[in-house]
Amino acid sequence: xxxxxxxxxxxxxxxxxxMVKDAHIYGSDSIIxxxxxxxxxxxxxxxxxxxxxxxxxxxxxxxxxxVRPNALDTPWAVADIxxxxxxxxxxxxxxxxxxxxxxxxxxxxxxxxxxxxxxxAGSVRLMAALESPLAVINAYEIAKASPRxxxxxxxxxxxxxxxxxxxxxxxxxxxxxxxxxxxAAKAAGLMAIDTVFSDVADEEGxxxxxALVKQMGFDGKSVINPNQIPVVHAAYLPxxxxxxxxxxxxxxxxEAEARGSGVxxxxxxxxxxxxxxxxxxxxxxxxxx
Amino acid sequence: xxxxxxxxxxxxxxxxxxxLVEPPGEGAxxxxxxxxxxxxxxxxxxxxxxxxxxxxxxVASARVSVRDRSALxxxxxxxxxxxxNRASGKATS
Numbered sequence: 001x002x003x004x005x006x007x008x009x010x011x012x013x014x015x016x017x018x019m020v021k022d023a024h025i026y027g028s029d030s031i032i033x034x035x036x037x038x039x040x041x042x043x044x045x046x047x048x049x050x051x052x053x054x055x056x057x058x059x060x061x062x063x064x065x066x067v068r069p070n071a072l073d074t075p076w077a078v079a080d081i082x083x084x085x086x087x088x089x090x091x092x093x094x095x096x097x098x099x100x101x102x103x104x105x106x107x108x109x110x111x112x113x114x115x116x117x118x119x120x121a122g123s124v125r126l127m128a129a130l131e132s133p134l135a136v137i138n139a140y141e142i143a144k145a146s147p148r149x150x151x152x153x154x155x156x157x158x159x160x161x162x163x164x165x166x167x168x169x170x171x172x173x174x175x176x177x178x179x180x181x182x183x184a185a186k187a188a189g190l191m192a193i194d195t196v197f198s199d200v201a202d203e204e205g206x207x208x209x210x211a212l213v214k215q216m217g218f219d220g221k222s223v224i225n226p227n228q229i230p231v232v233h234a235a236y237l238p239x240x241x242x243x244x245x246x247x248x249x250x251x252x253x254x255e256a257e258a259r260g261s262g263v264x265x266x267x268x269x270x271x272x273x274x275x276x277x278x279x280x281x282x283x284x285x286x287x288x289x
Numbered sequence: 290x291x292x293x294x295x296x297x298x299x300x301x302x303x304x305x306x307x308x309l310v311e312p313p314g315e316g317a318x319x320x321x322x323x324x325x326x327x328x329x330x331x332x333x334x335x336x337x338x339x340x341x342x343x344x345x346x347x348v349a350s351a352r353v354s355v356r357d358r359s360a361l362x363x364x365x366x367x368x369x370x371x372x373x374n375r376a377s378g379k380a381t382s
Contacts, residue, residue, distance in 0.1 A: 016302075017361070017367075018302065021361055045380045046298050046367070046368070046371040049367040049370050049371045049374075050368075050371075052367070053363040053367040053370075054363050056363065058361075
């Protein structure tokens with residue numbers, strides 16, 4: 001079985017019918033229907049209905065459908081979550097998550113919505129967007145707060161505002177948060193998703209940032225423009241020689257296992273569990289089982 | 290659902306529909322629909338989608354005006370439901 005990839009999570013404004021209906025045609029791994037920052041307070045009800053009706057009517061193919069509801073301390077959060085769960089959303093990505101208690105509160109709302117809408121218990125997965133210094137400090141506890149959790153994500157704009165700084169091209173102000181989030185996610189067995197890159201005209205800067213976060217261990221990146229999707233996918237696509245080597249490693253490991261051995265060698269180098277896991281990851285990214 | 294005031298939803302952007310729902314005229318209960326489409330061939334289809342959404346909302350008496358901009362049925366449904374909620378005073382925006 002091929003694991004789900006989340007190399008790209010495309011934000012789509014929830015009250016824009018043209019973008020909501022076409023969100024899946026750009027090939028991102030996930031779509032994030034946004035009911036939060038891109039929707040004005042007076043249009044929250046209309047956006048919620050538009051995304052709900054679209055989810056119920058349209059086939060988004062294999063693209064994962066994620067919603068960003070309004071934050072738990074707003075008057076819209078409960079209605080957002082009830083409507084999205086009933087409409088069949090795959091994942092709820094909670095903004096402004098600060099503590100594990102936020103995730104537990106979200107989990108209760110989602111479980112209640114599953115019950116009232118007749119969806120199987122546990123079918124909706126959760127993500128947390130970390131947008132403050134406190135959230136980053138609590139990253140591991142947030143990641144472990146629910147068995148429904150699949151990923152934690154850095155959301156940089158609010159984070160740098162909390163730090164009383166701004167975003168730079170080099171991203172030095174995000175280095176600590178990125179490192180902590182990757183480590184927390186991996187320790188909890190989840191994916192780590194990097195923040196958006198807002199300057200869509202700066203293609204070189206975007207490609208440089210994608211290379212950086214991939215090397216750090218992030219599993220993907222939130223994107224705000226379809227043009228950013230192929231750049232990320234290209235960066236995460238393994239080279240041909242990496243794929244060939246990964247296939248040989250897995251074959252050697254399977255042969256060793258058949259012999260009852262947990263370790264073997266290939267081209268004179270030891271093949272053990274971490275190397276086998278990395279080989280599997282390469283093949284996942286290459287789209288192979 | 291009773292329509293007690295004017296409610297609007299949607300825009301005139303491409304792929305959207307602008308919907309206005311208001312109380313029925315004096316002595317003229319029931320539904321009164323006005324549909325504007327970029328292509329008149331689809332007016333019947335749009336009217337059907339509007340009537341289905343009004344039935345879903347439980348609106349039996351109102352004046353409804355729809356200016357369609359080639360919206361999908363699901364968009365028309367969403368905009369009609371939003372306009373009805375607003376016109377009934379039940380919107381929770």
